[in-house]
């Protein structure tokens with residue numbers, strides 16, 4: 001059986017921003033495919049180019065500064081790298097949806113929820129809107145449809161965003177840190193909902209997150225981004241059990257444990273992703289080549305005090321057995337004839353007269 005053609009097919013994508021400090025190479029030759037109904041996680045730390053890759057797929061890259069794009073980002077056959085604004089807008093309207101971290105930033109604060117969902121769906125009746133809201137687990141959907149965004153909790157607002165994202169039957173949803181602002185239990189429910197709805201409807205879902213644990217829980221496949229490249233890709237089980245790239249090893253090692261501690265820091269933390277500077281770019285050439293190079297396993301950092309050379313403590317001086325002992329100094333005894341020092345009254349009491 002042949003596998004379905006990918007909805008998103010990114011090949012050797014490069015995205016570069018010009019900046020006064022030099023070019024910022026946000027994405028450096030990343031490749032990624034997502035099939036219909038597949039949930040793929042794009043994991044990596046801040047600045048690794050995850051959002052820029054997602055925005056390229058959405059055709060939503062900022063125009064200022066105008067980024068330089070090379071490579072291919074096919075969205076159902078349309079190359080988002082070379083497509084003109086009109087084609088991209090047509091694709092955005094019918095093919096792709098986005099769910100971002102802050103629903104308040106995406107919702108119109110002065111418009112009722114129901115009206116916004118209806119508009120996102122390109123027109124829908126009150127019953128259809130209530131159905132869409134109910135499908136994302138929103139209780140009392142008719143009532144909530146009449147509410148304004150600020151009247152809902154963060155979790156409910158994000159469910160509204162998911163309802164809006166699904167309303168146009170998109171081919172691809174890019175969810176960029178969609179639950180980071182929510183508390184952990186709500187996070188899990190919203191992500192489960194998003195993943196289940198995508199699979200059920202055959203929507204390709206790209207989940208952009210810095211949290212490997214979250215991706216491992218809901219994604220079919222995980223791509224690890226590091227310094228603008230996809231350095232490793234596999235199922236959650238493959239990455240968790242047999243990570244190959246030192247950065248993935250580091251990500252796994254630094255996951256918080258149940259007792260609240262962080263596991264030892266791995267080699268990935270020694271190789272910070274670069275920023276746009278020239279020296280950073282030089283560092284990148286070294287860091288990104290890590291899998292091809294000999295794997296350097298760094299010893300865990302020692303306590304700072306251990307780094308100092310051991311200090312020599314002189315042995316205690318022993319007195320010669322025949323040496324005369326100096327009597328210990330004692331404070332001179334006060335002359336009973338004298339009275340206490342001024343201010344001593346509290347300690348000694350008033351001097352009694354004989």
Ligand SMILES: Nc1ncnc2c1ncn2[C@@H]1O[C@H](COP(=O)(O)OP(=O)(O)OP(=O)(O)O)[C@@H](O)[C@H]1O
Pocket residue numbers: 017019024025026044045046047048049050051052053062064065210275276
């Ligand atoms: N419009 C822009 N102009 C200039 N540089 C940009 C622009 N957008 C992103 N960058 C740079 O591109 C690099 C990658 O950014 P990106 O937002 O994709 O990282 P990220 O992995 O999504 O990080 P985070 O998890 O913090 O969002 C960063 O160095 C960032 O500063």
